[in-house]
Amino acid sequence: MTEQEMDLNELMIERRKKLENLKEAGIEPYSNDFIRTHSIAEVLGNFEELEAEEKEVKIAGRVMALRDHGKSSFADLVDLSEKIQLYAKKNEVGEKAYDLFTDLNIGDHIGVEGTLFETGRGEITLRIKEFKLLTKSLRPLPEKWHGLKDVELRYRQRYVDLIVNPDVKQTFILRSRIIHGMRQYLEQKDFLEVQTPLMHPIAGGAAANPFITHHNALDIDLYLRIAPELYLKRLLVGGFEKVFEIGKNMRNEGLSRRHNPEFTTLELYQAYADYEDIMNTTEELIKTVAKNVLDDLEIKYNDHEINLNNWTRMTMIEAVKEHVGVDFNNVSNLDEAKSLADEKHLDYESKTSIGEIINEFFEEFVEEKLIQPTFITQYPVEVSPLAKRNPDNPAFTDRFELFIAGDEIANAFSELNDPIDQKERFEQQVEQREAGDDEAHMMDQDFIRALEYGMPPAGGLGIGVDRLVMLLTSSESIREVILFPHLRSENQ
Template sequence: MSENILEDMNELMLQRREKLAELREEKAFAEKYETTHHAAEIEKNYEELEDKEVKLAGRLMAIRTHGKASFADLMDMTSKVQLYIKQNNVGEDRYEFFQNLDLGDIIGITGTVFKTRRGEVSINVSSFELLTKALRPLPEKFHGLKDKDIRYRQRYLDLIVNPDVKETFVIRSKIIREMRNFLEEKGFLEVETPMMHPIAGGATARPFVTHHNTLDMDLYLRIAPELYLKRLIVGGFEKVFEINRNFRNEGMSYKHNPEFTTLELYQAQADYHDMMELTENLIYSLSKKVLDKTVVEYEGTELDLTTPWRRITMVEAVKEYAGVDFTEIDSAAEAYELANSIGIKPEEGLSYGEVLNEIFEERVEEKLIQPTFVMDYPIEVSPLAKKIADDPRFTYRFEGFIYGREIANAFSELNDPEEQKSRFEKQVEMREAGDEEAQMMDFDFIRALEYGMPPTGGLGIGIDRLIMLLTDSSSIRDVILFPTMRPESTN
């Protein structure tokens, strides 16, 4: 920002503070304003509201003065509406007071609904009250607020000047509400589980660490609620879900934020096929009910959410999209050879399954544009999933992909306590070898499984990524009200 612009801003802010001091002396502020309508209702219900008195409150977004009459735009939560303020209607002193208001000031108005000669629905103001003085000027009208760094840091300002941003978060709220409705209609119970864990578990990720002073112990912000929700299945609940935050101390990008919102659910007497059906029906229903469509456009590409979605195993996907066939091999050495043949150089010491997964992530994921379930993941990357009886190298696990991005992750849950303990031990070995994302041993979870957990299907859906797709938002920061940001410079 240039020095001249900063000087102008400082001068404008000084002028507004001087006005505020005068207004305080005059006791010009109303404590509150009782409203009867919102702006969007005025346009929508004009026929029944014509010539009727209405009361609204909102922010002044434009003022156009024409001698003894002025037009202004008032914006509230729902929309903008035009105001018509005439000196003869409000009185000379009040009209002069109105002319001295600034853009961004919050006022309450009373008036009657009418249409101008140009046919624009407006309100003929009979009285108004100043509610709040804005001490900072809004961004210049024709350029608006484009700087993404400012938009994400000052979301309040972004919401004021970019109405489409506000609509994105209204849609987000509706999607989460409909998600709850969908699950509750199917008999799921919403629960809450701890956000601070003594053991970081339920996913492969690096946790954030905090310290509890009274107990004098380190705790981990949860990376997943999985192990607690499974304890509830052990305890006798048959269908549970939780919508809440997870925290992962990992990289940041247009599709990763350190704290993010997920849906996670578990259903007794179900498997990963049931979870596939639930996932596709849920997302189809959300799009239909909230957006009133089942084919959405994302970054210029049409995505058809109609069920059923495509199903393909990881081995089949790697063969189709990367051109290498893992069905013909069964050793890590042969897996490395296949990877090298297509220009992928995995690090030393990986297993057959880990090399397969690396090829999938590097060469296949981005090509899965239309909704697709990729099934049967290697056991090494699925420590909480039940292994396939006919081929124990793989598990009953799937991930759902749309536009090359993982949207859902689900298992037929491992419920054998001895095998689960063995898999945890392998994760501990990986952790001790330097893998900070490997899982920890959770003896209490093993103890819970020893009491018996029924066959269970589990599912996790990344709500932020799903909303990105349904609102055609290019960055995860566009769908999180206050995304994680580096602190502003003290300058």
């Protein structure tokens, strides 16, 4: 056992003794009969009026600091909204209550009734008339013994992270406001929010490796959702014209700064629209949310100054030419593409088309250089099995991805609504899957059947909500914006 663990054990033993003493004295350590009249922020915001009227207020929160001065003591009380100083005087609250107050621990929850005053240093303070213990904390907060500096420990014990790191709490408040802003924007544009299944009989809607589960009553394997796309498109077939869903997807893939097995997306589909309409919607949505939440369109993300007023659009071939110096407009066959890949020491062993090699160039050499908001359009058809072909150049699709600060934020396209073309592309994906590509799409016969009934021309969009929150909160890792990210077992 380490010295830190020994110290922790001693402190926990001491707190449990206090708990037993409270019970023996007839004091309920987990009371639930205190009703507060104000949040701390409301008290601070209305201080002058409350002080002038000498009005008694009732507030509640967690004790975060204690300062004993003999016959008087101070404490800091924190709730979700703010922090306030408490003042207890022995001859005002009584000896028994005063002893109980000075015996509190940091981390205890209390309810306090009293009046407000301002100290000589100008600090708004609540003079305690009465107080009640609401929750006895049995485990000391990390800052009391070694500090919560271990990043993985912060994620694993997020509840403690939120207590001792106010900036973390603010990040998740902003996350909530960002999601609310996205929903509000879409509802104002007459989009209908829907909910589609989280368990699918066929994994589809994205190229990804799914989690598999088993339904006992039906005796069938099901896949946890990797994307809601194919179900949302079925709704377009059914007659809905503007739909969106904000929800969780699960993919059985690795962990990284940008990836968590369980993540949140916004997906929307709009009938009688194309990818350019969706591009305009994407830009307007992000700018609106950023303006409402941050009140600014110029933001700092890591070492980058991002200007959300400046948006660039270029094709994938244009981006590769600009950033790599290779012009695939002049490439006419696969051998030429492989030769260019050899020159750049790019692995193309599993690539069987020019389009796949172009995409490999882009992912390897271009993505990380796209700092300012950039829409990359015209993706090769081989890497876009659900997107509509470009009418002028059928080797490419009317698709875009949005990159900001080198990260992919959104993916969208004019939706493929030709059931014959869609079936052929699924068949190609099945061949790739049989050849060993676990992330290739499966054949979804019911989706083909839905398209045969007729899906209107449409544009669709998927936004990685977690990545957008990372950007707008200047968070370096996706784990910083997911309340409970997945981690290895504590015993590993």
